[in-house]
Each structure stands twice: as C-alpha cells, then as structure tokens.
Amino acid sequence: MSDHLILLHGLWMRGIALVMLRRRFESEGFEVDVFDYLSVAAPLERTLERLRKQLRETEGTVHVVGHSLGGLVALRACRGQDDLPPGRIVCMGSPLNGSASAQRLAEAGGAWMLGHSKELLEHGLQRWDGKREVGVIAGSKPVGLGAALGSLEGDHDGSVAVSETRLPGIRDHCVVTASHSGLIFSAEAAAQAVRFLRQGRFRHQSETVDAESVS
Template sequence: MPTDVILLHGLWMKGFAMAMLNRRLREEGFRVHQFEYMSVVAPPEQAIARLRKRIRGLAPGPVHVVGHSLGGILALLACQDLDEPGGRIVCLGSPLNGSSAARGLTHHWGGDVLLGRSRELLSHGLDHWEGPREVGMIAGRQQVGLGALVGDVGSEHDGSVGVEETRLPGLTAHCILETSHTGMLVSADVARQAAYFLREGRFDTPLV
C-alpha cells in the first residue's frame, strides 16, 4: 500500500497551487491528499482541528504531512501532541520563528486585512518543536518576491521568508535549495528532497 501524504497550501492560496508537487509525490509512489482551508477569514484553530481529524481518519498510517509556508506551521501545531498515526513532516519555506514580512505588513495600511486571522501565528511563529514526529525544513535562497520590501528578512531569503526564520530548535533536518518562496511549489529538487525526507528522515544534501 502506498504511504499517505497530506499537502497544505500557504497563505492566500488554494489547493491547486500544490498541483505540481502533488503530481511529483505521486510519481514518487505516495498516495497524496490535498487539504484545503481558509487562511485569512477563518481562525487557524479551525484548520488545525480539521487536519488532526483528517490525519486520524487515514490511520493506522503512517500519514506524512507536507506544508508550504503557513501550511507548515499548521502542520506542526496539529501534530505536536498527536502520537498516532506515525509519520513525518516536511515544511517548505515556513517561517517557524515568525515572519518579519508579516510583522512589517501589520504596519502598513491594509496589512491586518491581508493577513486576517493568521496574523498572530505568522508574526510570532513557534518557540521550539517537541512533538513526536521528525520534521524536515526546506528553505530557499532565490531572492524573488516582495517580502524584503516590508520586513527585514535577512541577507539570505527566498523573497518572502528569511532562511533564519525557517530554523527552529527541535527540527530533525534543514536544507537550503536554490528556489524562491513560490518556486518551491513547482521545483523538482524540492519535491525530490521532500520525498527523500519522508522515506529516510533526512535530506539527500550536505547539512546546513
């Protein structure tokens, strides 16, 4: 039986944004499920509760989760005390330490409206990871995007999220690829590394 993988899109996106990654993970032999949620108008707690239910519904598993940007944060929160079923998590450009771009937007007219109910979660992120699942982070450093215009994302970033914003105590593995924030969704390298981590619990790249 193929192993199940749930995909979570990021802020302002819908499930179709993950179509290329979905296809590539299927080609890698996984059974892929798309998880849709309202990233602006609904509270994150609603998506987290639904995701936990979806994961349990696919038990006995394992059930892996791959989340892009905000989706990666939601994946960690949903799985932080979820012992069964087993599985791994891959975050793609997720600002686990909090997003300076999100904090910058809150100081501009309309920023609170753009970020909606996800503002606090994106602005502050998490403190650390102590959940039962192994978590791998794929960060990008191709600087294509507008995030640097509204926040201090650092010298190394993917156009929206700084590499340092993707580091969090407790992660199993971290790798940096030549891709932008939205480019991760169509990158063959990202899909290959994500699949490798889901199978092996590590990335097929030098440690960074």
C-alpha cells in the same frame, strides 16, 4: 501499501496551487490528498481540528508536507496529539520562528490581509517538541513580497529569510535555489522532501539530489 501524504498550501493560496507538487509525490508512489483551507478567513483552531480529523481518519503512515503557512499549521496541528498516526513532516519555506515580512505588513496597515493567521505568522513557534520528525526546506532565490518590503536580512526566498525557517527540535534542514512561491514547483525541493519522508534526512554537501526522479 503506499504511504499517505497530506499537502497544505500557504497564505493567500488554495489547494489548486499544489497540483504539480502533488503529481511529483504521486509519481513516487505516495497516496496524496490536498488539505484546502481558508488561510485568512477561517479561525485557526477550526483549521487545526479539521486537519487532525483528517489525519485520524487516514489509516497507516500519514506524512504531512506544508508550504509556508501550511508548515506552521502542520506543526501546530500535530503538536501534543499522541493519538495521531505515525509519519514525518516537511515544511517548505515556513517561517517557523516568526515572519519579519508578516510583521512589517501588519505594521503598514495590512493586518487584515493576514486575518486569523496573523499571530501564527508573526510569532511562529519557540521550538518543536512533537513526536514526528520534522525536516525544513528553505529557498534562497530573493524574489518576492518580503524583498519589496525591505524586511529580510541574510539569505532569503523573497518572502522568508533562511534564518526564519530554523527551529530548535527539528530533525534536518536544507536550502535549495528557489523563490518562496517557486518552492512548490521546484523539482529539487520535491526530491529533498521525498528523501526526508523516506529516510528522515536530506541530501547534503557532496551528495546529489536526483531531481529528475520526481520531475
């Protein structure tokens, strides 16, 4: 029986943006559902309850992969919920300890663009202490809104700094050459996600990711 996987998109996106990523996971044998939500207009607690409901109604192992805000939503939904089915979480380009770009945008009068996700994006989480193993994939291609706002320091993907994707309590972390939006189209990022979902760790250093296997 195949493992189930729920995909979550990021801010200002809808589920249709994850078509290629979904196909990559399906080609690896996962049964994939895309969780579509209103990242700005919908109250966060309503989104969290919808995701928890979907997790509870899915039998067997259920993994979650979230891009950007989607990774934060996944962690918030699964934290402290002992009745959810087993599975791992992969966050792709998620500002787990807070987004400087979101803070800068809000300070510049763009708080309305963040809507109900503002607080979560600005402050993130302090640490991960949930039951699920969490792996985080960061991007290092500096093309995006954050670069234009001048809010990022160190390596970044154009919207989120690599340092913002690190969080105490996560199981593993890796960096791929992709922009923030490019993470959902990256064969390397998908291959790393598949590796973590199956083995609980990414490939590192001299190990080679077989990107062609999920292309």
